[in-house]
Amino acid sequence: MLYYDCALFAGTVKLPVSGEKKTFTPTGNWLHELASKELFAVRRGELKFRGFVPKKIPLNPKRALTDADFKPKFDQKGVDMRIGLDMAVFAANRATDVIALATNDTDCIPAMKHARIAGLQVALIIVPGYNPAPALLSHADFCRRIEWPT
Numbered sequence: 001m002l003y004y005d006c007a008l009f010a011g012t013v014k015l016p017v018s019g020e021k022k023t024f025t026p027t028g029n030w031l032h033e034l035a036s037k038e039l040f041a042v043r044r045g046e047l048k049f050r051g052f053v054p055k056k057i058p059l060n061p062k063r064a065l066t067d068a069d070f071k072p073k074f075d076q077k078g079v080d081m082r083i084g085l086d087m088a089v090f091a092a093n094r095a096t097d098v099i100a101l102a103t104n105d106t107d108c109i110p111a112m113k114h115a116r117i118a119g120l121q122v123a124l125i126i127v128p129g130y131n132p133a134p135a136l137l138s139h140a141d142f143c144r145r146i147e148w149p150t
Contacts, residue, residue: 001039001040001041002041002042002043002086003034003040003041003042003043004042004043004044004045004079004082004083005031005042005044005045005076005079006044006045006046006047006076006077006078006079007026007031007044007047008024008026008027008047009024009026009047009048009049009072009074010024010025010026011023011024011049012024013049013072015052015067015070016051016052016067016070017065017066017067017069017070018066018067020067024049024072031044043079043082043083043086045076045077045078045079045081045082046076046077046078047074047075047076047077048074048075048076048077049072049073049074050073050074050075051072051073052070052071052072052073053070053071053073054069054070054071055068055069055070055071056069079105080103080105080107080108083101083103083108083111084107084108084110084111084114087099087108087111087112087114087115088111088114088115090115090120091114091115091117091118091119091120092118094118094119094120096120097120097121098120098121098122098123099115099120099121099122099123100123100125100144101122101123101124101125101140102124102125102127103124103136104130104131104132104133104136106133106135106136108136109135109136109139112136112139112140113139116139116141121141121142122139122140122141123140123141123142123143123144124136124137124140124142124143124144125143125144125146126143126144126145126146127145127146127148128146128147128148
């Protein structure tokens with residue numbers, strides 16, 4: 001099984017109003033622990049810091065802004081590319097018959113199309129609280145709903 005994600009951001013940045021330094025120190029080592037499981041591999045992208053954005057829009061013009069008015073913005077990079085490359089390799093090697101994909105990232109559609117053209121089936125995994133993008137549904141062969149135990 002392959003799992004695609006990225007570790008939390010680690011680094012020091014300047015706060016948007018005060019200019020003071022803020023250090024992000026991730027806790028937990030769960031991706032490493034997951035990667036150590038039998039028959040399990042973790043493919044890691046990166047989490048990029050993209051600055052600060054207002055918590056609420058519009059900002060309150062009646063008072064001076066503070067650092068508390070902003071939240072950090074992060075972008076996950078490289079995960080969908082890794083998914084797409086692995087799907088293309090599986091399709092080229094006929095390493096599997098079915099790919100089970102749990103995503104809501106429409107950037108995966110070209111890889112889904114490629115896998116289906118190569119004769120693989122693509123199953124879109126749907127978990128509670130997840131509403132798949134309609135475009136993903138139209139490029140999957142079928143869906144499988146996963147229910148959590150209550």
